[in-house]
Amino acid sequence: MTSAKVMARPGGRPTRLARLSDILPPQWRRSDAFISLLLMAPAFLFIAVMLFASVSTLVLVSFRELTDPGAPVAYTLSNYLALFSPEGDIYRALLLRSLWIPLLTTVAVILVAYPFAYILAFHVHRYKAVWLILVTIPFWISYFLRVASWKVILGENGVVNSFLAWLGVIDHPLEFLLYNMGAVVIVLTHSWLVFAILPIYVSLEKIDRSFLEAAKDLGDGSMQVFLRVTLPLSLPGVFSSAILIFVRAAGDYVTPSLFGGISGTMIGNLIVSLFTAEDNAPMAAAVSVFLMLALVIVVCAVALLYWLWKKWRANL
Amino acid sequence: MSATPMSATVRRSRLPLILSLILAFYVLVLYGPVVLLPVFSFNDNIYAVFPLTQFTTKWYQELTGNQAMLFALWASIKIAMASAIIATILGFLVAKAMTRYRVPAKNFFYGIFMLPLILPTIIKGASLLSFFRQYLDVPLSLWTIGAAHVTVTIPFAMLILIARLESFDRSLEEASADLGMNAWETAWRITLPLAMPGIIASLLLCFIVSFDEFMLAFFLSGSQPTLPIYMFGLLRFPESMPMMLALGSCILFFSIIAVTITEMLRLKRSEALL
Numbered sequence: 001m002t003s004a005k006v007m008a009r010p011g012g013r014p015t016r017l018a019r020l021s022d023i024l025p026p027q028w029r030r031s032d033a034f035i036s037l038l039l040m041a042p043a044f045l046f047i048a049v050m051l052f053a054s055v056s057t058l059v060l061v062s063f064r065e066l067t068d069p070g071a072p073v074a075y076t077l078s079n080y081l082a083l084f085s086p087e088g089d090i091y092r093a094l095l096l097r098s099l100w101i102p103l104l105t106t107v108a109v110i111l112v113a114y115p116f117a118y119i120l121a122f123h124v125h126r127y128k129a130v131w132l133i134l135v136t137i138p139f140w141i142s143y144f145l146r147v148a149s150w151k152v153i154l155g156e157n158g159v160v161n162s163f164l165a166w167l168g169v170i171d172h173p174l175e176f177l178l179y180n181m182g183a184v185v186i187v188l189t190h191s192w193l194v195f196a197i198l199p200i201y202v203s204l205e206k207i208d209r210s211f212l213e214a215a216k217d218l219g220d221g222s223m224q225v226f227l228r229v230t231l232p233l234s235l236p237g238v239f240s241s242a243i244l245i246f247v248r249a250a251g252d253y254v255t256p257s258l259f260g261g262i263s264g265t266m267i268g269n270l271i272v273s274l275f276t277a278e279d280n281a282p283m284a285a286a287v288s289v290f291l292m293l294a295l296v297i298v299v300c301a302v303a304l305l306y307w308l309w310k311k312w313r314a315n316l
Numbered sequence: 317m318s319a320t321p322m323s324a325t326v327r328r329s330r331l332p333l334i335l336s337l338i339l340a341f342y343v344l345v346l347y348g349p350v351v352l353l354p355v356f357s358f359n360d361n362i363y364a365v366f367p368l369t370q371f372t373t374k375w376y377q378e379l380t381g382n383q384a385m386l387f388a389l390w391a392s393i394k395i396a397m398a399s400a401i402i403a404t405i406l407g408f409l410v411a412k413a414m415t416r417y418r419v420p421a422k423n424f425f426y427g428i429f430m431l432p433l434i435l436p437t438i439i440k441g442a443s444l445l446s447f448f449r450q451y452l453d454v455p456l457s458l459w460t461i462g463a464a465h466v467t468v469t470i471p472f473a474m475l476i477l478i479a480r481l482e483s484f485d486r487s488l489e490e491a492s493a494d495l496g497m498n499a500w501e502t503a504w505r506i507t508l509p510l511a512m513p514g515i516i517a518s519l520l521l522c523f524i525v526s527f528d529e530f531m532l533a534f535f536l537s538g539s540q541p542t543l544p545i546y547m548f549g550l551l552r553f554p555e556s557m558p559m560m561l562a563l564g565s566c567i568l569f570f571s572i573i574a575v576t577i578t579e580m581l582r583l584k585r586s587e588a589l590l
Contacts, residue, residue, distance in 0.1 A: 032418040039413035040425060043406035043470055050467040051431060054447030055439070061446045116342045123335050131339065133579045138346050140521060140575045142528030144544050145564050148551060149349035152356060152561070157363035157554075159352060193346065244434060251436025253531055258551065268438040275535075281446065288442040295436065 055292075062285035079286035091270070091287060095294055098267040101181060101256075102249035105188040106242050112189065113196035114238070118230075120197075121204035135201075139194040147254050150187045154178045154259070179261025187255050192248070196241040203237025204230070232313065239306055247295050267291050350568055357561035362554070375562040385563065388546035392527050395458055395542060399465035400522035404515060406466070407473025412507070414474075415481040416489075433471040440464070441535035448536065456538035464532040469522040476521065476582070480514025481507075517578040524571055543567075 065074040083091050116135075124131055138146065153159045154177040161173040177183060207230060215225045253268035260266065267287065274284035331339075360370035379385060410429060413419055432440070441464075448460050488510070492502045508515075530544040537545055543563075550560040 033420045036413035036417035036419040039409045039417075040419070040429075043410045043429060043474070044425070046406060047428060047432065047467060047470060050444065050447075050463060051435070051440070053451070054443035057447040057451040058439075058443040061450050116339070119335050119339060123331055124339070126331065129583055133576065133583075134343055135346070136579055137572055137575050138350075140524055141350060141571050142524075142530075142544070142567060144528060144530040144547070145353070145567060146350055148547070148560070148564065149353050151551065152352050153349055162363075190345070190349065247434060247436055251438035253438055253534075254548075271438055271442055272534075275442065275445065281450065284442060285446055288439055291436070292439050 058285050059289055061282055062289045064282040064285075066280055066282050079283050080290075082283070083286060083290055091290070094265065094267045094270050095290060097181075097265075098250050098291065099294060099298065101184055101188070101264070101266060102246045104185050105192065105249050106246045108185065108189040109192050109196045109245055110200075110238060110242055113193055113200055113241075117197050117200035117204055120201050132201075135194060135197055139198065143191060144254060146191045147187055147258060150183075150190070151258060154183055154187075178259060179264065181260070181264040183259040183261075184256050184264040184266070187259050188249050188252065191255070192245045195245055195248075196238075199237040199241040200234060201237075203234045207233045235306075239302070243299055243302060247299065250295055251291065350564075353561050353568060354565040357558065357565045359558075362558055375558040376566075379559055379562050379566075382559070385543075385546060385559075388541050388543045391458055391540050392543040395462045395465055395533075396523045396527040398462050399469050399526040400519045402466045403469035403473045403522045404477075404518045407470055407518060408477050408511070408515065410470075410474045411477035411481050412503075414478055416486065429474050430471050432468045437531040440468070441532050444532065445535045456536055458537075458540060458542075460536040460538075461533045461542060464536055465526040465529055468529065468532065469525050472525055473518040473522055476518045477511065477514050479582070480511050480517075484510050513581040517581045520574045520578045524574055528567070528571070 062079055063075045063077070065076045065078065067074060082088050120128075120131060120135070151158070155161070156173045156175070156178065158177070160177060161170070164170045164174070211229050211233070212225055215229045216222075220228065250266075251268055252266065253272055256264050256266040257269055257272075260269070271284050271287050271291075274280050274287060355368075357375055358371055358373065359368050360372040360374070361368075410425075414422070414426070419425060444460070444464050448454050448456060454460065489502055489506050492506045493499075497505065528544060529542075530548065533542045533545055534548070541549070547560055547563060550556040550563070
């Protein structure tokens with residue numbers, strides 16, 4: 001039963017819009033496919049232009065030669081050759097670091113978020129809505145503000161240093177707090193935490209509690225129930241949030257530029273400086289495409305592993 | 317899910333103290349850094365250091381007289397309002413299709429509409445910059461930022477509105493059609509009023525997302541900065557840190573109020589509204 005069929009009124013008042021739609025063959029007007037495509041068309045076209053057309057432009061620009069304004073456009077492979085040339089090891093090192101830092105971040109986020117989501121799903125029964133709102137609010141608080149507030153904590157004159165100095169533990173500021181890879185991982189972990197808590201919570205909440213009781217009745221201890229029932233059933237939430245966090249953290253710019261220093265600079269910083277300071281859009285585009293391809297490969301590899309794992313479990 | 321008497325008592329039981337402490341610690345960690353913004357914004361010291369000295373509101377007074385900040389604020393409000401309205405309209409149409417019709421290749425379309433959320437921001441920014449400058453050759457302005465913000469807010473609007481449209485009984489719409497209303501009258505008199513909490517939630521959250529968005533605006537702004545870009549500039553100079561703290565506190569205050577309202581709207585069951 002489709003509402004489209006129900007809504008085709010028998011003998012209703014004719015309206016202008018109804019007359020316009022009479023141009024279409026009636027089997028179209030009534031088909032779910034046609035109506036739903038019509039409804040989705042504006043958003044689809046908008047995203048198609050803004051993402052597909054623009055990513056295609058990015059790829060196109062990455063093959064351009066760096067020319068003076070007004071000069072004819074020429075195409076070349078030199079941007080990509082530069083990425084793989086011996087002098088281009090800075091690009092490769094930054095790319096590797098831009099995969100390494102998000103990997104550390106993702107693992108840290110999942111390890112920290114899982115217990116919280118678990119307690120929330122299985123042990124909180126009173127005021128659950130309040131706890132959920134408390135967890136959801138930081139999700140919507142400006143990412144930029146959450147990152148910037150760490151400047152207040154870790155800075156040379158920040159909370160940690162001034163607090164320790166006030167206690168008399170240190171007599172000059174600890175410099176290792178800021179401008180290194182560790183600081184970037186800490187700040188990224190904190191700012192992406194809520195993006196893992198909520199999906200993991202949802203996948204834990206969805207688990208049918210009778211499975212857990214069945215496992216217990218069949219003699220599993222609580223640790224075995226967790227490892228053999230709860231954890232595997234929550235993995236979809238873990239994987240989807242891990243992929244989202246990994247991909248989004250790999251393209252971060254704000255955190256490494258505020259906290260990275262030299263050892264924590266990421267590929268996002270390079271892309272921005274190529275676009276702005278060096279005014280080399282073709283090279284910036286090539287580096288962006290390079291990052292995009294690397295992320296696609298990593299995500300596909302993880303998805304493949306997950307699929308193999310599921311198959312292996314199904315055959316047990 | 318059948319609840320035996322035993323598990324029913326377990327389900328109602330209080331949270332053990334140790335678990336409440338862990339939860340409280342987590343919430344402290346989640347909110348800790350941002351809570352420091354208002355704390356130090358009232359402190360009479362150019363550096364955010366302990367111990368706190370004198371209570372002052374002078375950073376807020378300095379803020380209200382700051383023309384450049386007000387200009388950036390107004391730019392952000394304009395962009396956020398426009399993108400929230402457009403994204404909510406587009407998202408509503410998608411949500412309507414996804415919840416009321418059999419969409420062909422549903423997973424494909426769903427994936428496309430979620431794509432702006434998944435793609436790394438730096439790729440989106442670099443692509444849109446190339447698209448606007450190298451391909452279309454339009455000057456960067458608030459319009460280019462707004463177009464980018466509509467793109468990234470569509471997934472949020474769609475998700476919120478799908479959840480809302482799924483939450484109420486579609487037989488109400490069918491009843492309205494049976495009683496002789498056409499599709500437009502049904503949409504106007506039944507679907508829209510019932511979806512209203514979702515629409516308000518979507519407008520508010522899309523507004524917040526656009527208002528706070530930094531990276532795309534950073535790539536796509538012309539001569540006129542938005543508020544996050546202005547704040548990024550403040551971060552570079554230690555002497556403007558207190559002003560940034562005061563501004564950040566104001567934004568924090570309004571965001572938390574808006575999000576709390578929307579969360580309450582979203583948690584409310586649709587039955588309660590009928």
